[in-house]
Amino acid sequence: MIERGHHDMGGLPAGEVERTEHDYPQWQRRVDAMVQLLRIGKKITVDELRKNIEMLPPAAYDQLAYYEKWISSLTQTLIQRGIITTEELGRKMEQVERRVR
């Protein structure tokens, strides 16, 4: 059994909290907007998103930035909900890849 989830870090030794403000690039704003719209439209719940962030492998959890975790979790949630398929997603990713290359 997993006694303590990797994300459940309360009380563990940690470094300083970084208190600097930073700007949000456009893609992060888009991720935020998608999450809010899907949530308000009752297509997904914030609890599913949290679960899917918590299910990330520990190395990915540590490595991914905040909105990278969100988009990873949102994608997982949309697939689980049947709103998109892995086939559609894979094709779209190839398309975008070709566009930016």
Add this chain to the structure above:
Amino acid sequence: MSAQLATVAPRFKAGDRVRVRKTAPLGHIRTPYYIRGHVGEIERLCGAFPNPEELAQMRSGLPAQPLYRVRFKQKDVWPDYRGSETDVVEIEIFQHWLERA
């Protein structure tokens, strides 16, 4: 919170002493690991909300579970706590995670 929701009746009131269940089910758990097994005091009933553990699995989370703010003495939670004897940590915990102490 919405009075029309099917709701589990509250079992505790402010001042009651409660122990947090010490268990580690899989899934999305909002009871922090570090507080499980500890004894605290009900500070207030916050209302009743659909169970996030169920919402995270794409179910309704109903009947709604009472949510309490529970107060713990910091020195009880952290063996090496160096602050004042009277310092507390307050955590919001759903009823199904609490037992009478």
